[in-house]
Amino acid sequence: MHSDHNPALNQLPATHVPVERLPCQAGPFSMSYRFDLQILKTSLKTVGLLNLPLLLKTGEGAYSIVSGYRRISALREMGSREIPARVLEEYQISSLDALLINFYDNLATREFNPVEKGMILGRLAKYLSKNQLLDHYMPLLKLPARMATLKHFISFDRDLDEATKMSLIEGRISESTAVALLMLSKKERAAVATLFEKIPFNRNQQKQLLELLSDICRIMEIPIDEMIRTQTFTDILESPCMNRPQMTRALLAFLRAKRFPRLSRAEEVFRKTIARLDLPPEVRINAGPYFESEHYRMEITFRNGLELKSLIDRLAALEPLSRIRDPWEGEGQ
Amino acid sequence: MTPFPIKRILVEKDAEKYRLSRRVLEKTTAPVQMENTRESALETQGDYYPDMGKDTLQVLEYSGEFLKPCPGTTHHICCGYQILNVAANCPLDCSYCILQSYFNEPNLRIFANLEERIQEVFRTIKENPDKIFRIGTGEFTDSLALDPLIGWTDMLIPPFSKSKNAILELKTKTVHIENLLALPERDQIVISWSLNSPVISATEEHRAASIRKRLEAARRCQSEGFVVGFHFDPLIPHTDWQQAYLRTIDLLDRFVDPSRVIWISMGSFRFMPPLKSIIRQRHPDTHVLDGEFIRGLDGKCRYFKPIRMELYRFMRKHLEAWHKDLGVYLCMESDEIWRKTMGWTPKDSDGLSSFLDARVKRLFG
Numbered sequence: 061m062h063s064d065h066n067p068a069l070n071q072l073p074a075t076h077v078p079v080e081r082l083p084c085q086a087g088p089f090s091m092s093y094r095f096d097l098q099i100l101k102t103s104l105k106t107v108g109l110l111n112l113p114l115l116l117k118t119g120e121g122a123y124s125i126v127s128g129y130r131r132i133s134a135l136r137e138m139g140s141r142e143i144p145a146r147v148l149e150e151y152q153i154s155s156l157d158a159l160l161i162n163f164y165d166n167l168a169t170r171e172f173n174p175v176e177k178g179m180i181l182g183r184l185a186k187y188l189s190k191n192q193l194l195d196h197y198m199p200l201l202k203l204p205a206r207m208a209t210l211k212h213f214i215s216f217d218r219d220l221d222e223a224t225k226m227s228l229i230e231g232r233i234s235e236s237t238a239v240a241l242l243m244l245s246k247k248e249r250a251a252v253a254t255l256f257e258k259i260p261f262n263r264n265q266q267k268q269l270l271e272l273l274s275d276i277c278r279i280m281e282i283p284i285d286e287m288i289r290t291q292t293f294t295d296i297l298e299s300p301c302m303n304r305p306q307m308t309r310a311l312l313a314f315l316r317a318k319r320f321p322r323l324s325r326a327e328e329v330f331r332k333t334i335a336r337l338d339l340p341p342e343v344r345i346n347a348g349p350y351f352e353s354e355h356y357r358m359e360i361t362f363r364n365g366l367e368l369k370s371l372i373d374r375l376a377a378l379e380p381l382s383r384i385r386d387p388w389e390g391e392g393q
Numbered sequence: 394m395t396p397f398p399i400k401r402i403l404v405e406k407d408a409e410k411y412r413l414s415r416r417v418l419e420k421t422t423a424p425v426q427m428e429n430t431r432e433s434a435l436e437t438q439g440d441y442y443p444d445m446g447k448d449t450l451q452v453l454e455y456s457g458e459f460l461k462p463c464p465g466t467t468h469h470i471c472c473g474y475q476i477l478n479v480a481a482n483c484p485l486d487c488s489y490c491i492l493q494s495y496f497n498e499p500n501l502r503i504f505a506n507l508e509e510r511i512q513e514v515f516r517t518i519k520e521n522p523d524k525i526f527r528i529g530t531g532e533f534t535d536s537l538a539l540d541p542l543i544g545w546t547d548m549l550i551p552p553f554s555k556s557k558n559a560i561l562e563l564k565t566k567t568v569h570i571e572n573l574l575a576l577p578e579r580d581q582i583v584i585s586w587s588l589n590s591p592v593i594s595a596t597e598e599h600r601a602a603s604i605r606k607r608l609e610a611a612r613r614c615q616s617e618g619f620v621v622g623f624h625f626d627p628l629i630p631h632t633d634w635q636q637a638y639l640r641t642i643d644l645l646d647r648f649v650d651p652s653r654v655i656w657i658s659m660g661s662f663r664f665m666p667p668l669k670s671i672i673r674q675r676h677p678d679t680h681v682l683d684g685e686f687i688r689g690l691d692g693k694c695r696y697f698k699p700i701r702m703e704l705y706r707f708m709r710k711h712l713e714a715w716h717k718d719l720g721v722y723l724c725m726e727s728d729e730i731w732r733k734t735m736g737w738t739p740k741d742s743d744g745l746s747s748f749l750d751a752r753v754k755r756l757f758g
Contacts, residue, residue, distance in 0.1 A: 243673070279683045320685050323697045350687035351698055354729040388699040 069161070072146035074112055079136055079143055081121055088155070088183070089116075089162045090129045093175045093217070094229055100134045109135070113145040114165075116158060123147070126158045127165040156187040167200060173229045174238070177201045178217030181210060212239045221246070223253055232256070234263040240270040244284060251285035258297060259304045265312060272315035322388070326351060329387035337380050340371055345384070356384065397484035397538065397600065399423050399501070400448040407454040408505035413543065414452050417503070420542055423450070445492075446499030447484055450542075455504035460514045463532065468690040469725045470739060472658070473746035474527055477514065477561070479507055479545055480534040485566055486599040488676035489627055492533065494668040501539065508548050515552060518559045525750040528553075531564025531585075538567045546573040554578035560753050562622060566601035568610040574617050581757055583655050584614045585622035588645075590637030593629050597681055604641050608648040615653055620756050622655045626724055627662035628704045629681055630696070635707055642711050651716030655756045656749060660724035661704055663695045690727075698730070705734035720752045 086092055113128025125132060126148065135143050153161075163180055166172065172180065180201065181193055188197075194205040203209055216228065216238055224241060227233045233241070233256065241249050252270070261269055277284045287293070296302070296310045317324040334345050344359045362368040375381065402425045408414050409427065418425060459478050465471035481502040483492060518526050530536045530545065540546050546563070550573060553561035562583040563573070573584065586607045589597075594604045602610070611621050623645070631637070645651075662681060666688075672679060686694040695701065705723060712721055722745060723731055731738035739745040 275682070279680075320687075320697070322685055322699060323687060326697075326699070350689075352687065352690050352695075354727070386699075391699070 069114060069146060069148075072148070074144045075115075075147045076142040077115065077123065077145050077147070079132075079141055082115070082123055082132055082136075082143065083125060084136075086129050087124045089124065089126050089158045091162055091166055091172065091176050091180045091183070092129055093173065093179060094226065095130055097130065097134045097137060100130055101138055104131070104134055104138065109144060113143065114161060115145045115147045116153065117147050117149055124158075126153075127162045156184075159183055159187070172201060174213065174235055175217050175220075175225045175229055177203065178213040178215065182214040182217050185214065212242065215242050221249065221253075224249060227253070227256065233266060237263065237266040237270060240267070240274070243274070248284040251288045255288055255297075259307045259311075261308055265308055268312055269315065272312070272319050276315060276319050323350060326387040333384060333387065337378065337383075339378070340374055342367075342371055343375065351386065398448050399450050399484070399542075401426060401450075403428050403449060403451045403500070404505075405451070405453045408452045411454070411505035412508060413503070413548075414505045416544055417450070417452055417542060421450075444486075445482060445496075447482070447486060447501060449500045450539075451500040451502045452505050453502060454506050455510075459504075459507065459510050460517060460528070465742065466691040466693065466725055469727055470723070470731065470745050471725065471742045472527070472722065472749055473742055474529060474532075476532040477528050477530045477549075478533060479504055479530045479549075480539070480543075483534045484538050485535055485601050487566075487601065488597045488599070488672055488679040489629070489662055489664070489681045491664055491668060493671045493675060494665060495533075501534075503539070503543060507545075511548070511552065515556070518556055522558055524558060525753055526556075526559035527562065527749060527753065528559055529562040529564055531562065531587075535565050535567060536563035537565040537569040537573075540569050540572050544572065546576065550576050550578050550582055554580040554582055556581050560757065564622075564624065566598060566607065568602045568606050570610050570614055573619075574613065579618040579620075582619060583622050584611070584619050585624060585655075586611055587624045587626065588641055589625065589627075589629070590631070590634060591640055592631055592634075592637045593681075597629070597676075597679060605644055608644045612648040615650055620653055620655050621649065623657045624660075624724075625708060626658055626660035627681075628659060628708065629662050630684060630700060630704060631680060634704075638708060639711060642708075642715060646715050651719055653756075654716075654719050655752050656720035656722060657712060658722050658724045659705055659708055660726070661696050661701045663689065663693045663725065665693055669694070701726070702730060702734050705730065709735060720749070722748065 109131060111128070111131070113131050114126040115123040116126050118124050128145070132143055132145075163184075181197065184193060184197060190207070190210065193210060194207065198205045198210065203213065212235075216225070216235075219242055220228070220238065224233070224238065228235070228238045241252060244252065252273075255269075256266065273284050273287060277287050280287075292314055293311070296307050296314065299307065299310075302310060330347055330351075337345075339345065342361045346357045346359070347353075348355065348357070360368065360371055362371060399421070400423055402417065402421055402423050404414055404418070404425060405428050455478070457478070461476045461478060463471060463474040463476055481492075481496055481498075482500060483490065484501055514528075530549070536545070549561055553559060560581045560583055562585055564585045564587060566587050570584070573582075588604060588607065591604050594601065601607075611623075615621055625638075625641075628638075662684070669682060672682060685697045685700060687697050689695040696704070705726075709721055712719055721735070722739075723735065728738050728740060739748050
């Protein structure tokens with residue numbers, strides 16, 4: 061703690077505070093975002109309130125909650141009219157210490173979700189240097205002590221809309237997807253969120269989609285929401301012939317072909333060339349990733365030497381094999 | 394002293410005793426802070442460096458190796474260059490610059506003990522008399538951008554020009570040639586310019602001199618007896634790129650005597666994947682990321698192979714139309730790309746080194 065003058069908190073007497081005097085909102089010291097009170101209510105019903113909330117008296121009959129917002133919310137929902145609490149006077153504690161009390165109180169008992177981590181860092185940033193946050197608090201939050209990570213987490217709390225925060229908390233989008241969403245305008249973010257609700261992208265696909273969309277829209281100089289409204293998107297999303305995973309794949313394929321036209325064309329030419337060879341089903345010919353290697357690879361599956369020899373004889377007689385070449389050869393001629 | 398906006402100078406305590414530090418302090422008009430440690434120097438910088446600290450010159454003692462081989466990259470042919478590590482970070486601000494993701498510390502960091510440690514480099518050169526050392530200072534900074542303030546040319550050109558088996562290449566996008574022109578030495582020194590299309594130069598190479606000004610400076614250096622080189626790296630396809638690169642080649646023809654060009658390298662834009670998001674943040678209006686980048690065999694993002702081949706074939710054709718013997722070579726490309734675009738291949742890094750060493754012998758004897 062930063063102050064040497066903190067009173068011994070557990071020696072403060074319990075005061076019964078009328079529930080209507082307590083704020084319904086989390087207040088400046090809370091670090092809770094979207095939580096389920098059910099388990100806490102069961103606990104309170106079974107064993108009662110073991111740890112008293114800590115309040116800060118901010119005026120005559122007015123309080124801020126330093127710690128215990130969830131307990132107070134649960135007791136309020138359970139119909140308690142008075143809540144036992146320990147009460148500090150304003151002169152007894154600094155705002156930073158109140159924040160730290162809440163932080164350490166929660167740290168010991170539960171995991172923070174990504175939005176809460178951002179909330180904590182954002183609030184502490186008002187009082188502490190960024191180096192203090194990086195060196196001390198980010199490791200406590202199990203985050204890498206990097207400036208970019210700090211910036212991103214503070215933005216999760218400050219800049220994301222409620223729906224996106226919920227997607228992040230519930231794991232429907234990854235932290236890296238949330239970072240990518242932060243780069244977008246509100247309108248673009250909303251369009252992407254709607255798309256994610258319509259069809260299920262796994263985390264890797266989310267990343268791919270956002271990267272492709274961002275690149276294409278920058279090159280075309282159009283906003284992402286406009287791209288999502290184009291006919292191709294609508295056709296895929298409303299296609300009666302595709303299930304949701306097929307829609308996901310179709311969208312990604314469409315975007316990839318748009319972002320990498322020459323590569324996609326080369327892949328298509330190569331695929332057609334190989335398909336036209338009429339290879340035995342035991343034989344496959346592949347190009348390396350992105351045709352970056354000069355070499356192609358042939359795979360032959362066989363049960364014994366005789367079968368292998370027979371396949372090799374068939375391949376040797378297959379005149380069209382000599383047509384295999386780099387798929388871009390002849391382009392522009 | 395320099396056209397770059399240096400707003401302050403941090404001198405670390407360990408670096409105060411060196412002549413280079415004193416020289417910087419004499420010449421600068423920027424506010425100076427003396428710092429006890431590296432940590433305190435960084436602490437005073439604040440917490441976030443969106444500009445990479447390009448407005449702060451930090452003078453420090455460097456404890457690492459001053460001469461290092463170019464790191465190269467797997468599966469690609471490297472020229473066997475040696476880097477003389479005089480500084481880290483660059484006052485220019487090219488959108489495509491790989492240094493943006495290369496260093497984990499901010500500021501223009503200048504190594505004050507260069508003069509004292511340079512003897513180690515010459516010892517290494519002398520101990521290997523059969524080897525030709527092609528050494529450059531332009532890998533981790535621009536060789537001449539800060540020269541008016543630091544005076545690297547005064548420190549390096551005289552001793553290098555006496556070397557029998559080493560050349561020093563000063564690579565720049567600036568026109569800061571006054572210091573070096575004032576020196577009498579010319580032997581074993583190559584002054585080279587990074588070139589690009591005028592479009593890329595104007596839109597992506599922030600704070601750099603225009604292509605025309607660079608080539609005017611090259612003409613002055615040539616006319617004053619210096620051997621010059623050029624580096625078309627990174628080549629970046631853009632709208633009407635062929636016409637744009639032809640304009641640069643036309644300017645080369647206008648200003649430069651090709652018979653006194655030691656080499657011209659070509660490389661296409663490539664980068665480690667983390668650079669992409671840094672470029673997006675630092676240069677939101679850039680178009681350098683618009684191309685079709687695939688993941689190369691070395692893990693770097695590179696243009697799809699036929700695009701690279703198109704760039705190299707075009708440039709080689711028009712450079713060789715200008716002059717047949719320019720020592721054109723590819724930087725960090727595969728044997729396949731060499732064969733298919735250059736009409737020959739050095740086969741491996743040793744082969745390319747031999748080719749460039751032969752150019753050194755031809756130009757400097």
